[in-house]
Amino acid sequence: MDNTDSVAVKEACARFDFDPKRLLDILWQVQDVNRCVDANALTDIAQATGLPRVSVDGVASFYHFYSSRPKGRFAIYLCDDIVDRQHGFNDLLAVLRDELGIAPGQITADGLFSVDLTPCIGLCDQPPGLLVNQYIAGSLTPAKLRRLLQDLKKDSHPGSSFTQGGEGQNGNSLIQTRLKNNIRRRGAILGSGQLTESGLQNASELSSFEILETLRASGLRGRGGAGYPVWQKLDTAFRQITADKVVICNADEGEPGTFKDRVLLTEQPDLVFEGMTIAARATGASQGILYLRAEYRYLEAWLEERLAQRRAEGLLGSHICGTEGFNFDIRIQRGAGAYICGEESALIRSCEGGRGEPTSRPPYPAIQGYKGLPTTVNNVETFCCIARIFEIGATAFARLGTPQSTGTKLFSVSGDCRKPGVYEFPFGLTVRELLNHCQADDAAAVVVGGPSGQIIGRNEFDRRLCFEDLATAGAFVVFNSTRNILEIVRAYIQFFVDESCGYCTPCRVGNVFLLERMDKIIAGKGETTDIDYLRQLADTIIETSRCGLGHTSPRPILSTLANFPLVYAALLKAPNAGSQPGFDIQKALDEARHLAHRGSTLYDRDYSGGVS
Amino acid sequence: MKKKKRLATASLAGCFGCHMSLLDMDERLLEVLEHVEFDRSPLMDFKGFRQRCDIGLIEGGCCNEDNVHVLRQFRENCDVLVAIGQCAIMGGLPVMRNAIMHADDPLRECLEEAYNESPRVLNPGNHIPNDPALPLLLDKVYTCSEVVHIDFQIPGCPPSGDTLYQVLMALATGKKPEFSYGMIKYD
Incomplete structure (x- = not known):
C-alpha cells in the first residue's frame, strides 16, 4: 500500500474516534477514498480500533459495497x-x-x-x-x-x-437526481398537503401512557411486513428501566419491488422524523438512528439537511417543543449493501458496526437491542403513520381500512402495468382493484409483498390486501401473460441464495439446493419426485432457519406450486424405467474419454476396446 | 412354506464397510435367511441376476461407468431399491473429488493430484493407470439417487448391523422400514 492509502485509513479512523461501533462508517470512508478496503487497510483499521483483524475482515467481506479489490473511479x-x-x-x-x-x-x-x-x-x-x-x-x-x-x-x-430535473424534491440540489416519484394516489399519509408538525406538537403535551393509549386505540400495526402492533413494541421498551433507550427507523428497503420508503424519504422526511420523535417521547429514548440502505445514499445530504433544520427549529435536540426533559436526536447510519439488515436484529448489529447477522431471540430488541439498550425498530412508513395519528386522531385513523388492519397502506406497484408508482389506499382493497388502478390489462401473476411474500395468479385476484388476508409490506409486482413464471421464481431464489447471511445451514445450503432443483426443472429434466423434494426441502428450511429470511425464502416456490401447478406440470418428464432424467451418462463420460484416449465398452455402441 | 423374498446387494464406489455391517447382524443373519434368499451379491459371488429380485441393497455412489451400469441393472431387476450408507446417499469420501469442480479439467487435476503431485507419491514414470480393462471415470461422483430412483435411503457410515437387520426384516415382511431415533443418529 502506498502512503496515501494509509493516510486515508488513519483519517477515517480518527474521524469516527477509533470507535469499533462505527466500523461501517470507517469502512465506507476508506472504500470511498481508496476505492477498496484491501488487506493492508484491514490490518490498519484493526490496529486503530483495537478490533481483531479477523473481525474487521468479517465485517468488510459481509457487505456488498465494500470491495477487497479496487473499484473504478x-x-x-x-x-x-x-x-x-x-x-x-x-x-x-x-x-x-x-x-x-x-x-x-x-x-x-x-x-x-x-x-x-x-x-x-x-x-x-x-x-x-x-x-x-x-x-x-x-x-x-x-x-x-x-x-x-x-x-x-x-x-x-x-x-x-x-x-437535474427530478420530480418534486428529486430535483433538489441536495438530492441531484432525475428520478420521478410516481405518486399515483394519496391518502392519509401522503395526502395532507403541507405538514403542520401538529402531530409532534400534540404528542409533546401527552404523557407516555397517553401516547401509547392513542396508538393502541388507532390499531396501528407495523408496516414492514410482520404487522406487529406498534403500541406493544413501544410499550415493552417503555417498561424497561434503563438509563437510555433507542428508536431506530428501518430504511433498509431491500425487498425487491419495494420503493415506497424511497418516496417517503424524498417527499416526507419530516413526517418520518416526527414519527420517530413521538416514538421516542413514548418510550423515553434519547437516541435515534435512521438506518439508510446504501442504495439510497443519494438522499443522505438531503436528510442531514432536514435533521439540521429540525434541530434549529427545536424539533430535535434538547427540550423538544419547549417540553422540559424531552431530549432526542437522530443520526443516520448508512448500510453497505445487505438485504438481511432489514431484519431488525441484524440491523441493530449493523448499527453497532458488526456483520448483519440476525441474533437469537429472546432477548427481543425492545428489551435489549442497540448497545444493550431497549430499542424499538420500525419501518419508515410506520413512523409516518404514527405522526399522522397524532395529527388526525386515533379514531379517524382506525376508521380507515379493515378491523384488523387499520389505516392506509402505501403500495409499490411495478412491472407490467401502464401506471407504476406509489398508491396509497386504505387496507382491504382487492388485488383486482389495484390492478385496475395501475392499468395492468394483461396481469397473469402478481408478486404481493416481494419474493418473501406470495406469487398469486388470476384465481386469487379477488383476495384483499390486508393482514387478515394477503399481508404485504407493499411490493406489488405485476407480470403479464408473456412472462415465464419459473424464471421469476428462479431469480428470486437466486436473490435469497446471494443474500443469505450464511450463519445457519438450512438457509445457506437449503436455498442453493432449491435453486439447483429449479434449474433442473427449468431445463426440462425434472419429474414429479422433484416437486416432492422441493416441498420437503422448503418445509425444512422454513422450520429450521434462524431468522425471517429462511422462514420466507422458499415462498416463491411454494406459492407458485400452489397457484401455478400447470406451469410446473408442463415441464415435468414421465419417469423412465427408474432412471433419473437429469443424469446424462454420455456427458459424464466425455472428460474421461478425452483423458484416457479410449471409448467406453459399456456406453459406446461401436467401440471394441482399442485405444484410439 | 411362505415364498422367500429375493435379495441382491452390490458395492459401488464404497469401501465394503456396509457389507461388513451386514455380517455384523451375527447369528441374526440366520433368522433373516429364513425370510430372504440371496441372488446377485458379493456374499454369493453371483456376477449377474439369476432372476428378478424383491429387494436390492446398494452400497456406494457412482464414480465410474461400471457403477452406473450395475446400478441401472439393479433398478431394472429389483422391486425395492435401498441405498445404504453415506456414500450411496451423499457420495461419502469419494465425493470429495467433486470439490475440484471449478477447475477447467477437474478429472485430470484429480488424477494428477492422486498419482503425481501429492507429496508422498513415488511415481517416477508419472504414469496414470489407463488399462483398457479399467472402467472410465465419470466427470464427478454421483449419488445413487442422482442416477436412478431410490426407494429408501438408510444413513450411517456404515449403518449398524441392528439397523440393517431391521431394514431387511421389515422389507421381507412387506413393511416400511422404521427406526427409533437412536438407530439412525450418528454423533
Whole structure:
C-alpha cells in the first residue's frame, strides 16, 4: 500500500474516534477514498480500533459495497432485479460492454470504470436503473447511458441531464437526481398537503401512557411486513428501566419491488422524523438512528439537511417543543449493501458496526437491542403513520381500512402495468382493484409483498390486501401473460441464495439446493419426485432457519406450486424405467474419454476396446 | 412354506464397510435367511441376476461407468431399491473429488493430484493407470439417487448391523422400514 492509502485509513479512523461501533462508517470512508478496503487497510483499521483483524475482515467481506479489490473511479452498479431484467437490462449491459469493454465484475484498464450487478435498488417503477458512486438513475435507455458514460469520461461528472430535473424534491440540489416519484394516489399519509408538525406538537403535551393509549386505540400495526402492533413494541421498551433507550427507523428497503420508503424519504422526511420523535417521547429514548440502505445514499445530504433544520427549529435536540426533559436526536447510519439488515436484529448489529447477522431471540430488541439498550425498530412508513395519528386522531385513523388492519397502506406497484408508482389506499382493497388502478390489462401473476411474500395468479385476484388476508409490506409486482413464471421464481431464489447471511445451514445450503432443483426443472429434466423434494426441502428450511429470511425464502416456490401447478406440470418428464432424467451418462463420460484416449465398452455402441 | 423374498446387494464406489455391517447382524443373519434368499451379491459371488429380485441393497455412489451400469441393472431387476450408507446417499469420501469442480479439467487435476503431485507419491514414470480393462471415470461422483430412483435411503457410515437387520426384516415382511431415533443418529 502506498502512503496515501494509509493516510486515508488513519483519517477515517480518527474521524469516527477509533470507535469499533462505527466500523461501517470507517469502512465506507476508506472504500470511498481508496476505492477498496484491501488487506493492508484491514490490518490498519484493526490496529486503530483495537478490533481483531479477523473481525474487521468479517465485517468488510459481509457487505456488498465494500470491495477487497479496487473499484473504478466511477463504480457502476447495474440493478439486476427481475423487473429491470424484463425492461431493458440487457441493452444496458450491452452498452457497458460496448463503451467500456468490460463485463460485470471487471474494471477498465485505466481504472476509470468498474461494472457490477446489484439486487433491487428501489427503482422498479422506473426501470432499468443503476448506481454510479453516490448518484442514481432510472428509466435508462441505451442512448441515455451512452451519454452518461461520455459525460463521466469528459467532465468527471454525470452531467445535468442525469442529476437535474427530478420530480418534486428529486430535483433538489441536495438530492441531484432525475428520478420521478410516481405518486399515483394519496391518502392519509401522503395526502395532507403541507405538514403542520401538529402531530409532534400534540404528542409533546401527552404523557407516555397517553401516547401509547392513542396508538393502541388507532390499531396501528407495523408496516414492514410482520404487522406487529406498534403500541406493544413501544410499550415493552417503555417498561424497561434503563438509563437510555433507542428508536431506530428501518430504511433498509431491500425487498425487491419495494420503493415506497424511497418516496417517503424524498417527499416526507419530516413526517418520518416526527414519527420517530413521538416514538421516542413514548418510550423515553434519547437516541435515534435512521438506518439508510446504501442504495439510497443519494438522499443522505438531503436528510442531514432536514435533521439540521429540525434541530434549529427545536424539533430535535434538547427540550423538544419547549417540553422540559424531552431530549432526542437522530443520526443516520448508512448500510453497505445487505438485504438481511432489514431484519431488525441484524440491523441493530449493523448499527453497532458488526456483520448483519440476525441474533437469537429472546432477548427481543425492545428489551435489549442497540448497545444493550431497549430499542424499538420500525419501518419508515410506520413512523409516518404514527405522526399522522397524532395529527388526525386515533379514531379517524382506525376508521380507515379493515378491523384488523387499520389505516392506509402505501403500495409499490411495478412491472407490467401502464401506471407504476406509489398508491396509497386504505387496507382491504382487492388485488383486482389495484390492478385496475395501475392499468395492468394483461396481469397473469402478481408478486404481493416481494419474493418473501406470495406469487398469486388470476384465481386469487379477488383476495384483499390486508393482514387478515394477503399481508404485504407493499411490493406489488405485476407480470403479464408473456412472462415465464419459473424464471421469476428462479431469480428470486437466486436473490435469497446471494443474500443469505450464511450463519445457519438450512438457509445457506437449503436455498442453493432449491435453486439447483429449479434449474433442473427449468431445463426440462425434472419429474414429479422433484416437486416432492422441493416441498420437503422448503418445509425444512422454513422450520429450521434462524431468522425471517429462511422462514420466507422458499415462498416463491411454494406459492407458485400452489397457484401455478400447470406451469410446473408442463415441464415435468414421465419417469423412465427408474432412471433419473437429469443424469446424462454420455456427458459424464466425455472428460474421461478425452483423458484416457479410449471409448467406453459399456456406453459406446461401436467401440471394441482399442485405444484410439 | 411362505415364498422367500429375493435379495441382491452390490458395492459401488464404497469401501465394503456396509457389507461388513451386514455380517455384523451375527447369528441374526440366520433368522433373516429364513425370510430372504440371496441372488446377485458379493456374499454369493453371483456376477449377474439369476432372476428378478424383491429387494436390492446398494452400497456406494457412482464414480465410474461400471457403477452406473450395475446400478441401472439393479433398478431394472429389483422391486425395492435401498441405498445404504453415506456414500450411496451423499457420495461419502469419494465425493470429495467433486470439490475440484471449478477447475477447467477437474478429472485430470484429480488424477494428477492422486498419482503425481501429492507429496508422498513415488511415481517416477508419472504414469496414470489407463488399462483398457479399467472402467472410465465419470466427470464427478454421483449419488445413487442422482442416477436412478431410490426407494429408501438408510444413513450411517456404515449403518449398524441392528439397523440393517431391521431394514431387511421389515422389507421381507412387506413393511416400511422404521427406526427409533437412536438407530439412525450418528454423533
